[in-house]
Amino acid sequence: MKRISLGILCSLTVVTNVHADIAKGKAAYEQYDFDTAYQEYKLEADKGNTDAMILIGGLYEDGHGVEKSYDKALELYQKAAELGNGAAFNSMGLMYRFSRGVEQDYTKAIKMFEEALNRKNTDALTNLGLMYERGYGVSDNKIVAWALYNQGKTMKNPDAVKLFLSVEMGMSKDDIAKARDLYREMYKSPEDTVSILQMYLDKND
Numbered sequence: 001m002k003r004i005s006l007g008i009l010c011s012l013t014v015v016t017n018v019h020a021d022i023a024k025g026k027a028a029y030e031q032y033d034f035d036t037a038y039q040e041y042k043l044e045a046d047k048g049n050t051d052a053m054i055l056i057g058g059l060y061e062d063g064h065g066v067e068k069s070y071d072k073a074l075e076l077y078q079k080a081a082e083l084g085n086g087a088a089f090n091s092m093g094l095m096y097r098f099s100r101g102v103e104q105d106y107t108k109a110i111k112m113f114e115e116a117l118n119r120k121n122t123d124a125l126t127n128l129g130l131m132y133e134r135g136y137g138v139s140d141n142k143i144v145a146w147a148l149y150n151q152g153k154t155m156k157n158p159d160a161v162k163l164f165l166s167v168e169m170g171m172s173k174d175d176i177a178k179a180r181d182l183y184r185e186m187y188k189s190p191e192d193t194v195s196i197l198q199m200y201l202d203k204n205d
Contacts, residue, residue, distance in 0.1 A: 053080040129145040
């Protein structure tokens with residue numbers, strides 16, 4: 001079975017403006033017809049559709065239907081990000097986290113995930129949560145991870161439930177209570193998740 005790129009995985013769930021060509025491209029991709037997928041996505045990308053740009057970026061990450069090029073993938077993600085697509089920031093965050101064509105940089109990855117969250121990308125909730133749970137680029141903080149995963153559950157992020165249950169197993173009742181308080185603040189103002197998180201960290205540093 002061919003591996004689906006990180007870029008594709010995080011973008012397939014966030015295409016909110018599905019044009020016919022994107023739908024055709026996704027159908028072709030699922031049949032491993034990457035050449036057709038690329039052509040269909042490109043029709044929409046050429047019209048300025050940022051979701052299509054991200055999907056093409058995923059193809060470049062794996063060399064599916066095109067010659068593999070992390071540089072071209074990053075260029076497409078950057079273009080989509082400049083146009084305000086949150087999934088593009090999430091994709092760039094994954095490239096920096098996993099050193100895909102760029103030097104591994106957890107600080108930049110965190111910044112990209114935060115930018116994605118500010119643009120309502122729900123995949124970034126679990127990606128940022130993992131950074132805090134495992135202490136990548138930040139001090140490990142299971143309270144923050146728990147709150148982000150719980151917010152992901154609320155936002156129907158398919159990976160959030162498993163991560164939430166896993167991190168909770170290693171937490172004390174006191175820490176869970178603190179995490180629940182943080183989550184409640186995020187739940188009330190999901191658009192302010194990043195600023196709420198920063199205020200919590202500043203207060204508890």
